[in-house]
Each structure stands twice: as structure tokens, then as C-alpha cells.
Amino acid sequence: MEAAAITHAEHHGPPPAHRSSRVEAPTLGMLLFIISEVMIFGAFFTAYFFIRVVNHDPWPAPGTTLPENVAGVNTAILLSSSLTLHWALTSIKNGNRFGLRAGMLSTFLLGLTFLTVQINEYIHIGFAGHDSAQATVFYSLTGLHGAHVLIGLCALAMVTIRAFRGHYSPENHRGVEVPGIYWHFVDIMWIVVYTTVYVI
Amino acid sequence: MLNPLRSEAEAFRLLIYFVAVVAVIVAVVLLAEALT
Numbered sequence: 001m002e003a004a005a006i007t008h009a010e011h012h013g014p015p016p017a018h019r020s021s022r023v024e025a026p027t028l029g030m031l032l033f034i035i036s037e038v039m040i041f042g043a044f045f046t047a048y049f050f051i052r053v054v055n056h057d058p059w060p061a062p063g064t065t066l067p068e069n070v071a072g073v074n075t076a077i078l079l080s081s082s083l084t085l086h087w088a089l090t091s092i093k094n095g096n097r098f099g100l101r102a103g104m105l106s107t108f109l110l111g112l113t114f115l116t117v118q119i120n121e122y123i124h125i126g127f128a129g130h131d132s133a134q135a136t137v138f139y140s141l142t143g144l145h146g147a148h149v150l151i152g153l154c155a156l157a158m159v160t161i162r163a164f165r166g167h168y169s170p171e172n173h174r175g176v177e178v179p180g181i182y183w184h185f186v187d188i189m190w191i192v193v194y195t196t197v198y199v200i
Numbered sequence: 201m202l203n204p205l206r207s208e209a210e211a212f213r214l215l216i217y218f219v220a221v222v223a224v225i226v227a228v229v230l231l232a233e234a235l236t
Contacts, residue, residue: 027205034205079219086212180208184215191222199226 026178034185037148041189044144048137048196061132067121071198074117075190078149081110082187085156085180088163095170097163104160104176107183111153118146138197145193148186155179 051057060066084106091099129139159179162168168176204211
């Protein structure tokens, strides 16, 4: 009774918002976001599978080639960025501020390299989106993923700047954790895009 | 149970598993294509 009175006396502001006791709000938000993202990618993959599985059209379109080797190196670059991001977060959990800064900066630069190579690929690939259905799907899938990389780079840039300004600690690293989950999701989606568009 | 939304570490682990599974699937598909 006395403790309740003290708690009541210390509470200021509006009452806490109603929330589920089973799922944390940030986790639920990320879950809903990723489900919506999977649906968006799913819609684009439907067009891809319609061309290849339903219509049995050749892939890529006759007279065009896709730079599998360049895309393979780019895939390695993107996967490396996940590794450096994991290193950054592990470092700050252990109180290693240098590891956080070096890891975040490396992740950002690797992501930027991936996007630059992708844009360079668009410039030199030799066909436009309106040339064929295959070309449309190619630009749609890789472009949609590229847009996600761009958004991820914005988040990574903010985290990197904050890391260099002395933010985050072993107790408080949520700001690195959530963009990290997003970045790994972007990597997973690229594995699917790379495999279906370039390899198989 | 692995929940990739719980932490970055679990999301990273899922990525590793995913890469391994996709590599096996691609190897099987390419092998099948080469043999047929």
C-alpha cells in the first residue's frame, strides 16, 4: 500500500500506452514491416515466375547477357557488410568503441560500393527496361532491392555518425540492433534476387 | 527457437543458414541441369 502510494506519487505525465505483454513494440513493428516487404518482393517475383515458369520464355531475353561474375563479386561485398555489421554490434556489446566505429564505417562503405557497382552495371548492361518483359523484371527486381539498400545506407549513415559522436554503450545499443536486423533482411532478399535473376 | 526479429545476432545467424541452404539448392539445380 505504501509502495503503491510512492509509485503513484512519483508518476508524472499521461498513463503508459496500452501494449501487448507478449510481443515487444519494436519487435512487432519490425515483424509487420518485414511481412509487408516480403509481400512487395513477392509481387515482383510473381512477374518473374510468370515469365519463366508459366510462359517458358528464355531468361535473359535473347540477345542479352547478364554480368553474373560482377554480380557474384557484388554479392560477396554485400555479405561482407553483414559480417562487419555483426562485428560492430558484438564490439559495442563488449564495450569496444573502436570496433563499433570501424565496423559501422566498413559496413557503410561496403554497402555504398554495392550500390555503386549496381548503378555501373545498369549503365553498361546494354538494354533498357522497355526492351522486353525480361528486362522490365530485371530492372524491377534489382531496382527494388537497390532502393532497400539505399534506405539501409541512410540508416547506417546515421548510426555511423552517432557512433563517432560517442553514442551507444554495452547497455544501450538498440539503435544499432534494429538497423542491423533490417540490413540482414536486405542481404537475405539479395540472395534470393541474385540466385533467381543471375544464377538459375 | 531462432527468432531473427529478436536480435541482430539471431538475424545474422538466419542469414548464415539461408546462404548455406541456398548454396546447396543452387548446387543441386546446376548439377541437375548439367546432367540432363
